[in-house]
Amino acid sequence: MTQPRPAGQHTVRRHNSALVLAAVAESPGISRAGVAARTGLTKATVSSLVDRLIGASLVHDAGPERRPGPGRRGTSLSLCPSGPHGLGVEIGVDYVATCLVDLTGRTRHERVRPAENRSRPVPEVLAEVAAELTAALGEAGALGVAVGGIGVAVPGLVEASTGLLRRAPNLDWDDVDVPAELRDRAALPDVEILVGNEANFAALAELWAGGHTGPRDFVHVSGEIGIGAGIVIGGELFDGVHGFGGELGHFPVTPDGPRCTCGARGCLERLAGQDVILERAGAADLGDLLDRLVAGEDRAAGAVREAGRWLGTALSAVVNLLDVPAVVLGGTYAHLHPWLADPLRAELRARVLGGPWSPVEVLRSDLGTEAAVRGAAASAVRTILADPDAFMASLS
């Protein structure tokens, strides 16, 4: 049970600072008066809070706004482009990616280095990841910006309470304390290090992509080596009690299906995973598969349709359970969307109980494979945006 905390005036300021910052983030170019109207705070309070945020270089005052009509012009406020940046790292199975984003979520730097991380000694891989981190920190120095937080995406189960990477099947890692190991190997600034599942970070990247217009409740499914899912509800990641939530790859979709590496039978991964689709379609790789689909090859289309049905079966259960109104296809599935969406939708229509009152949308992600790193980096800055007072306190 989380320790309940007493509230005081500082709590109020904390809350309102975040409120003001969120208003600025959601409508860049807004004036202090606009923020006051949006948040319900008085102009006096907003002025005071904005001044503090500007002092911490979280908000930027871009001079008078342009607006028709009478009256004095307000000053345009926006998130400070030179404010603290978020640094993301992804330890993939065959690559290490780093990425630097500013407060608005814009990518300032990105780098993907191929690396065969699978079943290599853990310290060796971590040393290389640390080197990438150091390089990215140098990049931040060259841009003249501070790093306010670090996010690390890993392909495995991360325990939320401890931050421990419990198990990464495709790396064959067990119980690695990633933040501690990285701190040992690189001179990292004294900022928070978030570790999380790669699929969850990808879902968050999807949430934050394209401003504030997208859905705030969805399941993001990405088919890469395994099948990863990230659940976003109310604009927040839902990852369960330990942080192990969102596992969809081993969803028991048919009891007498093929045996899976996890020991069980009929896991979704064995019926709708990328490898299986390619095999059924007789395609060499994803590019080949897409060519065959475009050419209208029956076998390819059939393979994708079948995967769509299995995926739909699993997702209908997810929707019935969580009552999420949208499914976003990412990774490999994003490419297959045109052929995958219809059978998926059909299955959802047939099985979702709440369907008649709120049909489930099947959307396609525009983000590529960089989704996870970007999500990791963006998570770091979102931590600051969500609680600017904590960040400001850490400055002194």
Next chain:
Amino acid sequence: MTQPRPAGQHTVRRHNSALVLAAVAESPGISRAGVAARTGLTKATVSSLVDRLIGASLVHDAGPERRPGPGRRGTSLSLCPSGPHGLGVEIGVDYVATCLVDLTGRTRHERVRPAENRSRPVPEVLAEVAAELTAALGEAGALGVAVGGIGVAVPGLVEASTGLLRRAPNLDWDDVDVPAELRDRAALPDVEILVGNEANFAALAELWAGGHTGPRDFVHVSGEIGIGAGIVIGGELFDGVHGFGGELGHFPVTPDGPRCTCGARGCLERLAGQDVILERAGAADLGDLLDRLVAGEDRAAGAVREAGRWLGTALSAVVNLLDVPAVVLGGTYAHLHPWLADPLRAELRARVLGGPWSPVEVLRSDLGTEAAVRGAAASAVRTILADPDAFMASLS
């Protein structure tokens, strides 16, 4: 998106009032000084807040506490037994139940009236429910207590945003605004009326039963006419975006199973529901089945084992998705627990990925069929406990 609200001093008081009340609720007989130590607030603040809570008859001052050692004795604080009560109503398929609970959750009055509500005219049923409500209100009057909130449990999908009962399959009701209809037919006090799914309320009752010792994260599964599930995470009900969450009965557990009333195939309800178990076991009713199980009849044990395996398959997916550490069996399943738990556990062990680090517990609910009404009534008082300032404001 919920409108963000500015915080002020009143917000602080609100938060701290709830904090203090929660401390009193969790350790009855605690003194003001104890509350201060527990919450981190100063004695001065606690005194002021407690006085207000006593004024609203939410807290009761039971005189000096008994304790060995030197020093002045504190005064025992506890939730006021004569404070506002919660009134619960359950519109079942073949009964209407009402129940009155005090702030501590203790049942003060309970009544179950058999009624054939299935496919009878909706207004007729509602009129009878309203009559039951009026009777329960009279009971509250006789006890000399006020009703501070009403909870209504229904066997169907309730839309959280509107409070509308969208669809109750076993009643064959569609789009009924239950609170409005009840207000039209009975003289209800001006208090909030919560409408919710019966399985969800049962899960909440389970959460609140037995003090504060039970798990705060679990899936509550009850097998009655259908299969209902309620998900509790972090001590709160998780019911999804629209409130349709927690539907487990139509979990697609095998693609080529028997056809279900919902139109799909292989729904859990058709493989592990009460009717199916009885039929497979060749038992006339639940009592008969239990007799056969106790007698060690193979056919009965086999039927329950099979249901356990199907249930385990579905629940393993739930656990992988939501990462909940416990499954609580309620309703019919509670009675079958001794025979059901082992196959269920085996299935979970085989399929839950996070299992090795946090094995899933399979528990048994001690509550009977009254779980849902009690949960509904308790929800009403919990609303008050969760935000006592709102309740106090409504008094004036």
Next chain:
DNA sequence: TGGAATAGTTCGGTCACTGAACTTATCCAT
């Protein structure tokens, strides 16, 4: 019987928000 320990109250101080008055800046009609 007085000292130590603990519970609860009183009261001045601090901090963050509010509301109203005020200053600054812009448009527009005269």
Next chain:
DNA sequence: ATGGATAAGTTCAGTGACCGAACTATTCCA
């Protein structure tokens, strides 16, 4: 050009809620 209307932003006294320290009240025990 000029004054009135309009709007943005600032200043400042006022309010409310918590904190801390001093104080009172009660109990045990040597």
